[in-house]
Amino acid sequence: MHRTIQHTIHNIYGFAIWTILSVLLFTSCQSSDEQELESSHPQIVFLFSPGGLGDMSYNDCILEGVQRFKLDQPETDIYIYSPESLDEAEKIFSDWLVRPESNIPVLFVLATSDYEPIAERYLKEHSLTANKSILLFESRKRYSDPNIHTFQISMYGASYLAGATASLCCGDKKALALLANDSDSPIGIARDGFIAGFQGECDVEYLADDWTGYIQSSLTYQKMSDWSREYGYIFPVAGGSNAGIYRYSRENEDSPFLAGMDIDQSGLSNKITGSVIKEIDRLIFEYLMEWSTTGTMPEAQLYGLESGYSDWELSPLYEAEFKDIMEQIRQQAITKENEYYEGD
Incomplete structure (x- = not known):
């Protein structure tokens, strides 16, 4: 009941x-x-x-x-x-x-x-x-049934800016793109955007083969001591698993620089240089209002950096250092994102 x-x-x-x-x-x-x-x-x-x-x-x-x-x-x-x-x-x-x-x-x-x-x-x-x-x-598939609706918020452009930020922080160390799994298409897009923006040596690691990669905070906390020695920047796209990374960074001075994910997470660690933002709360509100008033919704929509539903938001501690550079390459990130989807 x-x-x-x-x-x-x-x-x-x-x-x-x-x-x-x-x-x-x-x-x-x-x-x-x-x-x-x-x-x-x-x-x-x-x-x-x-x-x-x-x-x-x-x-x-x-x-x-x-x-x-x-x-x-x-x-x-x-x-x-x-x-x-x-x-x-x-x-x-x-x-x-x-x-x-x-x-x-x-x-x-x-x-x-x-x-x-x-x-x-x-x-x-x-x-x-x-x-x-x-x-x-997080799907762009167009279905024949008009009552099945899809959308995707692309993280490519925002992640491109995150990669460009990381390149300014890493020194002579590599970066790590850490993903929950290799099967979830949206986080794979974020990986591709980050690597393109970083333009340096970047390793990729997956926490699991399925959805359980999003709930591995204990594992990420344990592995951070090794990652801290090898990498200058970690770009984690792993949902709840990111909590272990941020916890380690608060407790240990040797933590590499980090990216926040989905919302502004600058308050979780001084090592977070910025956050890949998804305005999913605003978007879902608009979709639900559309359905409530008209009975339908848009079909197969893609929302990228240019739409305002995704963005790279610098943390206050790093805004003065990187803001001007990010503004200079923002249009480049939008162009790269549009090129990424050409032909789809």
Whole structure:
């Protein structure tokens, strides 16, 4: 059965997430068995990435956008799922997909590209009923069903600027692009942008073969002592795993310079020269408002550095040193990003 966040919460996301959620009339669902979408109001179902909520980064930023929408549109019911695994996420989605048609408009939001193969597999067997729509994050694929919508925030241009910043910090040391895995296309794009902007020797390392690479903060903390000896700059695109890197940098003076990810993370470490920003909270708010008012959303959109939904934000400690240089090469980063996608 459903329980409102005002009374209990099934998954502990940390005090910050509790603070955000406690002011909303969200329903938090622990498993697909708890799906009881019986309200007559329009409904939005959010399926976050496994273990994603509480990352103080991308997923929490999405949640802030959902919060803003809920405060603006209180009559829309919102159901939040934070699965512990891809298997659990698959069951939640498949159970929703086979629900019978009704007169209630329902939007199912798949908040990670890891869910795209799952969705495609089930949609081959079960078409969307007329009242259902899907929004898939971090995909540019265009589907024949007009009720399936996609978007991607490109990190290439912002990461290019991060790489250029890193080149000014490394001295005679190499850089490290650290990724959660080698299967998630959006973080691979960030890797490519960083390497292009760095224009020097840069190693690439992956923490796992799948989504678990996003929840390896203990591993990254342990490996930082070795990385600190070898690298002058670490560009981590690994979600919650980044926390171990930032923790080490606060505790040890030998830490290399670092990049923050998804939100301004300059407050987490003095070694963070800047952050690759994704304005995902603002974008998801706009998408939800569009769906709420018109019943539809844009299709297969790509938002890069030029759009304002992604950017490289220098940390206050390094702004005076690097701001003018970043402004000089900003248009170059936009051009490189546009060239990267030519022919797609």
